[in-house]
Amino acid sequence: MKFCVALLITTVCLFWTCLHKPGGSLDYELVVKPYPSLLLEVGGGEEGNYKRRMQQGEFPNWLINNNYTVLAHGSLESKTQPWEYVRSATLLFVLIGWLITILLTCIRVFKVLNKYLN
Known part of the structure; x- marks a missing residue:
């Protein structure tokens, strides 16, 4: 059950990313990607550099298209938005959830091995 919950929340997190605006702007958006990936933040920087990176294919296709x-x-210049807390808490939950799931699985495996070895 814990594994399924951790897997579900991980999948949701892998569909989210923060898209930073180019041109020295401190604005960003929470976006849903068309497919899951480990990319949690993308974009930003000086506008010319952003365009060059875009043309060189350094950004994923979903961003280019x-x-x-x-x-x-959201913006780094404004106060923290509620969704930013939710996103951070979800990412933290995923990390802790996977650690607990792995730990509990290892404990079960060691108990089973110990039972068969004795």
């Missing part, structure tokens, strides 16, 4: 859905907006 604007194939994403914006969920929320």
Whole structure:
């Protein structure tokens, strides 16, 4: 059960990413990608550099083709938005959840091995 919950929340987290705006802007958006990936933040930087990186294919296709859905907006200059707390808490939950799941699985395996070895 714990494994399924950790897997479900991990999948949700892998669909989210923060998209930073180019041109020295401190604005960013929480977006949903069309497929899961380990990319948790993308974009940003000086506008010319951003365009060069875009043309060189350093960004994923979903970003180049604007194939994403914006969920929320934020800025480093404004106060922290509620969705930022939810995203951080979810990422932390995933990390702790996987650690607990792995630990409990290892404990079970060691108990079974100990039972068969004795």
